[in-house]
Amino acid sequence: xxxxxxxxxxxxxxxxxxxxxxxxxxxxxxxxxxxxxxxxxxxxxxxxxxxxxxxxxxxxxxxxxxxxxxxxxxxxxxxxxxxxxxxxxxxxxxxxxxxxxxxxxxxxxxxxxxxxxxxxxxxxxxxxxxxxxxxxxxxxxxxxxxxxxxxxxxxxx
Amino acid sequence: xxxxxxxxxxxxxxxxxxxxxxxxxxxxxxxxxxxxxxxxxxxxxxxxxxxxxxxxxxxxxxxxxxxxxxxxxxxxxxxxxxxxxxxxxxxxxxxxxxxxxxxxxxxxxxxxxxxxxxxxxxxxxxxxxxxxxxxxxxxxxxxxxxxxxxxxxxxxxxxxxxxxxxxxxxxxxxxxxxxxxxxxxxxxxxxxxxxxxxxxxxxxxxxxxxxxxxxxxxxxxxxxxxxxxxxxxxxxxxxxxxxxxxxxxxxxxxxxxxxxxxxxxxxxxxxxxxxxxxxxxxxxxxxxxxxxxxxxxxxxxxxxxxxxxxxxxxxxxxxxxxxxxxxxxxxxxxxxxxxxxxxxxxxxxxxxxxxxxxxxxxxxxxxxxxxxxxxxxxxxxxxxxxxxxxxxxxxxxxxxxxxxxxxxxxxxxxxxxxxxxxxxxxxxxxxxxxxxxxxxxxxxxxxxxxxxxxxxxxxxxxxxxxxxxxxxxxxxxxxxxxxxxxxxxxxxxxxxxxxxxxxxxxxxxxxxxxxxxxxxxxxxxxxxxxxxxxxxxxxxxxxxxxxxxxxxxxxxxxxxxxxxxxxxxxxxxxxxxxxxxxxxxxxxxxxxxxxxxxxxxxxxxxxxxxxxxxxxxxxxxxxxxxxxxxxxxxxxxxx
Numbered sequence: 001x002x003x004x005x006x007x008x009x010x011x012x013x014x015x016x017x018x019x020x021x022x023x024x025x026x027x028x029x030x031x032x033x034x035x036x037x038x039x040x041x042x043x044x045x046x047x048x049x050x051x052x053x054x055x056x057x058x059x060x061x062x063x064x065x066x067x068x069x070x071x072x073x074x075x076x077x078x079x080x081x082x083x084x085x086x087x088x089x090x091x092x093x094x095x096x097x098x099x100x101x102x103x104x105x106x107x108x109x110x111x112x113x114x115x116x117x118x119x120x121x122x123x124x125x126x127x128x129x130x131x132x133x134x135x136x137x138x139x140x141x142x143x144x145x146x147x148x149x150x151x152x153x154x155x156x157x
Numbered sequence: 158x159x160x161x162x163x164x165x166x167x168x169x170x171x172x173x174x175x176x177x178x179x180x181x182x183x184x185x186x187x188x189x190x191x192x193x194x195x196x197x198x199x200x201x202x203x204x205x206x207x208x209x210x211x212x213x214x215x216x217x218x219x220x221x222x223x224x225x226x227x228x229x230x231x232x233x234x235x236x237x238x239x240x241x242x243x244x245x246x247x248x249x250x251x252x253x254x255x256x257x258x259x260x261x262x263x264x265x266x267x268x269x270x271x272x273x274x275x276x277x278x279x280x281x282x283x284x285x286x287x288x289x290x291x292x293x294x295x296x297x298x299x300x301x302x303x304x305x306x307x308x309x310x311x312x313x314x315x316x317x318x319x320x321x322x323x324x325x326x327x328x329x330x331x332x333x334x335x336x337x338x339x340x341x342x343x344x345x346x347x348x349x350x351x352x353x354x355x356x357x358x359x360x361x362x363x364x365x366x367x368x369x370x371x372x373x374x375x376x377x378x379x380x381x382x383x384x385x386x387x388x389x390x391x392x393x394x395x396x397x398x399x400x401x402x403x404x405x406x407x408x409x410x411x412x413x414x415x416x417x418x419x420x421x422x423x424x425x426x427x428x429x430x431x432x433x434x435x436x437x438x439x440x441x442x443x444x445x446x447x448x449x450x451x452x453x454x455x456x457x458x459x460x461x462x463x464x465x466x467x468x469x470x471x472x473x474x475x476x477x478x479x480x481x482x483x484x485x486x487x488x489x490x491x492x493x494x495x496x497x498x499x500x501x502x503x504x505x506x507x508x509x510x511x512x513x514x515x516x517x518x519x520x521x522x523x524x525x526x527x528x529x530x531x532x533x534x535x536x537x538x539x540x541x542x543x544x545x546x547x548x549x550x551x552x553x554x555x556x557x558x559x560x561x562x563x564x565x566x567x568x569x570x571x572x573x574x575x576x577x578x579x580x581x582x583x584x585x586x587x588x589x590x591x592x593x594x595x596x597x598x599x600x601x602x603x604x605x606x607x608x609x610x611x612x613x614x615x616x617x618x619x620x621x622x623x624x625x626x627x628x629x630x631x632x633x634x635x636x637x638x639x640x641x642x643x644x645x646x647x648x649x650x651x652x653x654x655x656x657x658x659x660x661x662x663x664x665x666x667x668x669x670x671x672x673x674x675x676x677x678x679x680x681x682x683x684x685x686x687x688x689x690x691x692x693x694x695x696x697x698x699x700x701x702x703x704x705x706x707x708x709x710x711x712x713x714x715x716x717x718x719x720x721x722x723x724x725x726x727x728x729x730x731x732x733x734x735x736x737x738x739x740x741x742x743x744x745x746x747x748x749x750x751x752x753x754x755x756x757x758x759x760x761x762x763x764x765x766x767x768x769x770x771x772x773x774x775x776x777x778x779x780x781x782x783x784x785x786x787x788x789x790x791x792x793x794x795x796x
Contacts, residue, residue, distance in 0.1 A: 050756050057757055061709070064716045068595075076723065128504045128763070135764040142706045142761075146602075149712060153598050 007088030019062025022106025026055025101144025186786030506777025537571025583718030609704025639669030
């Protein structure tokens with residue numbers, strides 16, 4: 001296996017696991033808050049689930065970018081493309097936006113969602129407002145994903 | 158106008174008719190009552206009855222929650238079951254049901270049961286106490302009534318046992334071990350009473366507790382041993398258990414009262430609301446005065462109904478005065494097709510009275526955006542069918558109905574945009590696909606940004622309308638109009654090889670912004686403030702770019718759907734159970750993707766409305782219209 005291919009695979013791995021860490025921490029924070037609220041009022045499970053799940057999207061974006069790299073390299077079957085070292089590096093760097101924007105925004109979205117969950121505990125009718133607040137943070141993960149997709153699209157193998 | 162007109166309602170009526178009239182208003186459900194703005198009038202005191210009602214509501218609810226259903230329904234059936242219906246005008250008949258007696262009887266049974274449980278706990282404690290002494294195989298009567306001897310029983314630590322025995326045997330005393338457990342031992346000591354101090358001195362060297370059976374001695378009938386006592390306790394316990402069973406059977410037989418109680422609960426709830434509403438009236442010795450609001454469209458109907466209800470009621474419906482403007486409740490009034498999108502507007506907050514209702518403007522964008530974010534025809538079909546099914550089966554009312562209809566629309570939107578830009582469950586219908594965002598993201602990005610630009614322009618136009626209506630005609634035309642001229646001209650200037658005409662138009666627009674943004678009379682201040690206002694172009698730029706999320710979100714659902722399908726393909730190859738695993742992955746994977754994708758698509762489309770679209774023109778802060786009406790928790794009132 002060539003160094004170029006290895007670097008490209010490293011990029012895919014970074015996108016998946018760094019963004020995944022962000023989501024894992026984020027959902028961890030929101031999930032703890034949700035469990036705390038449910039210890040008082042278990043009937044809130046239904047309305048808390050979307051808030052606790054919202055920081056999960058970063059991990060999905062990372063996974064998606066990793067998958068696009070896998071598709072691009074033909075690793076799912078058929079002819080495996082052997083990129084040059086430079087192309088491999090290009091792919092790896094293209095994965096950075098989604099990885100790091102996902103990491104940080106996932107954690108912070110988790111915090112925003114956790115406070116949102118406390119808000120829902122007191123104002124059960126206002127469940128959409130904290131969702132929108134969470135979406136404000138997610139914007140930057142979305143932009144990271146967008147940059148990664150466009151960069152990957154631009155790299156010619 | 159998409160905000161419905163309302164009329165101020167003023168009612169003057171004999172004090173004796175107040176409650177009856179408010180009750181009638183509840184039935185009509187079209188008028189909101191406000192507290193009277195005249196402080197000099199005596200306000201109807203909030204009666205003690207109100208707390209009385211609340212107490213009964215709490216008690217009835219407790220009984221309802223604890224009673225089993227007569228025909229238990231499971232999961233979906235329960236969710237879809239419509240509420241039982243009762244006639245609104247005959248509702249007070251339900252109060253003759255004798256609910257007080259039912260509730261009191263049930264509570265009495267509950268109290269009895271609680272007492273029995275208490276008894277059982279007490280018995281169990283006693284058993285715990287007696288059990289270690291079970292080996293004491295002598296009638297308890299023999300352990301008491303000595304002349305010169307003393308008999309003591311004690312619980313000591315197991316490790317001290319040998320030590321104590323040794324020290325005691327040095328005295329003229331008899332020691333026997335009743336039982337020994339892992340940590341504790343129970344001993345019996347008999348000694349002559351003259352040795353009292355010595356024995357106590359020995360004991361005080363160790364950790365111990367005396368065991369006294371004193372309370373049992375008085376109750377002895379004959380030669381009972383500890384084992385007999387335990388048997389008696391066991392008997393008492395099982396008797397109490399039987400009684401509890403009996404009580405619970407009786408309590409279950411109350412289940413027939415469950416649905417009547419549910420109806421009574423709702424009637425009482427409305428009686429309470431009626432009292433609360435009537436307490437808003439201003440009172441003189443003989444008359445009562447009510448004030449509130451009615452939608453203009455219902456005004457004639459109300460007048461007609463009131464005149465038929467009683468001849469003694471004076472009803473005045475008029476246009477609101479300017480000083481009442483802030484109190485006018487806001488009712489959104491949109492065509493039936495647009496109505497479900499009011500959900501989005503209401504979430505942000507109702508417009509101020511006299512403001513712009515944004516529903517009709519955001520509706521098409523919201524419809525398209527959710528479609529683009531999810532872009533999955535199959536998921537759309539699932540959403541549309543599920544929401545349609547719920548609407549038909551459960552017949553929800555009010556907010557739930559609007560929300561479900563909105564979901565149905567969003568399902569349709571996905572069927573359209575999923576076909577054009579995505580696929581059905583991850584499989585694109587190739588001849589119908591306009592742009593495949595995975596292979597060709599740039600055109601999709603341009604489409605997203607173009608839609609964004611259009612919505613940003615629309616929001617600028619609406620801000621022009623708002624300024625114009627406020628009377629700031631110069632600002633409206635020169636500044637807001639300037640932006641409307643500048644931005645499109647600039648865009649097409651660069652897109653279309655820089656034709657000079659567009660350049661000039663852009664400059665005209667920019668000039669409007671520079672010279673009319675600041676109200677200052679100082680020409681320099683005006684010019685430089687104007688230049689700074691022109692810098693606001695960055696906000697238009699970033700708002701438009703924000704719509705690029707449509708591409709990213711649209712991609713993500715499509716790619717995950719593809720991933721699910723390739724997993725299905727792999728699973729299909731497993732020997733024997735491959736098909737089963739494949740079906741499970743297909744169903745679970747797509748369901749997960751639908752849930753996550755819909756959450757993202759819905760929330761982000763909403764954010765685009767709230768942040769990028771509303772920011773320029775929309776002012777929330779209207780009060781919702783809250784008519785006095787028949788409220789319901791368990792049943793539904795029909796006319």
